[in-house]
Amino acid sequence: MQAPSDDLDLLIRAAQEAGQIALRFWRRDPVAWDKGGGAGPVTEADLAVNDAMLAMLTGARPGYGWLSEESEADPARLDAQRCFIVDPIDGTRAFIDGQDGFSHSLAIANGSRIIAAVVHLPVLDLTYTATAEGPALLNGQPIAPTDRDIDGAGVLTYRGISDGQYWRSGAMPAFRREFRSSLAWRLSLAAEGRFDAALSLRAAWEWDIAAGSLIAERAGARVTDRHGRPMQFNSPRAQVDGLIVAGPTLHRQLLEALA
Numbered sequence: 001m002q003a004p005s006d007d008l009d010l011l012i013r014a015a016q017e018a019g020q021i022a023l024r025f026w027r028r029d030p031v032a033w034d035k036g037g038g039a040g041p042v043t044e045a046d047l048a049v050n051d052a053m054l055a056m057l058t059g060a061r062p063g064y065g066w067l068s069e070e071s072e073a074d075p076a077r078l079d080a081q082r083c084f085i086v087d088p089i090d091g092t093r094a095f096i097d098g099q100d101g102f103s104h105s106l107a108i109a110n111g112s113r114i115i116a117a118v119v120h121l122p123v124l125d126l127t128y129t130a131t132a133e134g135p136a137l138l139n140g141q142p143i144a145p146t147d148r149d150i151d152g153a154g155v156l157t158y159r160g161i162s163d164g165q166y167w168r169s170g171a172m173p174a175f176r177r178e179f180r181s182s183l184a185w186r187l188s189l190a191a192e193g194r195f196d197a198a199l200s201l202r203a204a205w206e207w208d209i210a211a212g213s214l215i216a217e218r219a220g221a222r223v224t225d226r227h228g229r230p231m232q233f234n235s236p237r238a239q240v241d242g243l244i245v246a247g248p249t250l251h252r253q254l255l256e257a258l259a
Contacts, residue, residue, distance in 0.1 A: 001082070002061065004108075004131040007116040011106045012129065014056050018049045018104040019122025022089060026123065027098045041092050046070050049088035049104065057084050057106075064108070067238060069207045083109045083234045087207040091182030100124055105184035107210035112232040117211035119184045128188040128215045136191055136219035143192035145221040147247030150175055150254065153196040155246075156186040166201060168259050187212025190245045191219035197246035199254060201226050203239045213245070222251040226258070 025045035032043040050070035058066055065077030067085045077083045084106070089095050091102035100123035107117040115132040128143075130136040136143050146153075153175040161177065164170045178195065180186050186198040187209060198216075210233050217223045225231055226242025233240075244254050 004115045007108050008131050011118040015104045015118045015120035021049050032096050046089045085206050085210040090184045094181035103182045103185045105211045109234040114210050114214040117214040119188045119211050130215045130218040136215045143219050145247045146193045146196045147249050155197045156195050157199040173257050183208040184212040187216050187245050191216035201242045206238045216245045222248050228255050
């Protein structure tokens with residue numbers, strides 16, 4: 001079995017290739033359509049990146065399983081000891097709009113735990129990396145989350161979180177809500193302390209959060225589902241029940257404040 005560091009090197013090479021492919025389509029009116037069923041949009045760029053990743057990654061690690069937003073579900077992944085979990089383009093709406101905040105999210109699970117992860121933003125030249133035994137890095141430099149109180153904290157989340165039904169007090173706490181289209185980037189931004197937390201009460205697809213969850217964890221953030229439980233990956237549903245990613249103090253306060 002490959003060492004996590006070797007797997008990470010492979011993921012980095014694949015992420016860089018993904019970025020080069022995506023930039024050939026970015027701001028060039030890529031063909032796009034809606035996948036239906038509330039699954040959101042997809043573009044020809046998503047599929048091109050997916051095909052390249054699939055060929056490169058499974059070609060290098062033929063015994064690993066494969067879970068991707070843009071591939072047909074393959075139940076054989078559930079029997080694999082290690083599994084790639086990737087989102088070819090995370091933040092497709094931002095990509096279609098010509099915004100720079102889309103990312104490539106690549107991770108490897110060993111059993112139910114992530115052991116290697118990359119989140120790469122090609123336009124912004126940002127590459128977040130981590131292994132289960134090493135530090136979280138941004139462009140090769142160590143990163144760390146903030147650890148602060150909830151009042152005034154910058155929390156990356158969506159508009160609906162302000163609904164009072166989600167909070168014990170009947171009102172959202174006095175944190176500052178901001179948004180980024182790429183969920184993988186939101187977790188990474190919390191990991192590096194540019195924002196104080198990432199929060200979602202919606203079920204999250206594994207390919208959106210697998211890489212970012214390890215990066216945040218290795219940076220020093222507490223990373224759980226919405227109920228405070230550890231995240232499990234390569235599951236049959238391929239979903240995690242929401243997420244709370246923040247420094248220990250803020251994570252505890254968010255968890256306590258939620259209804």
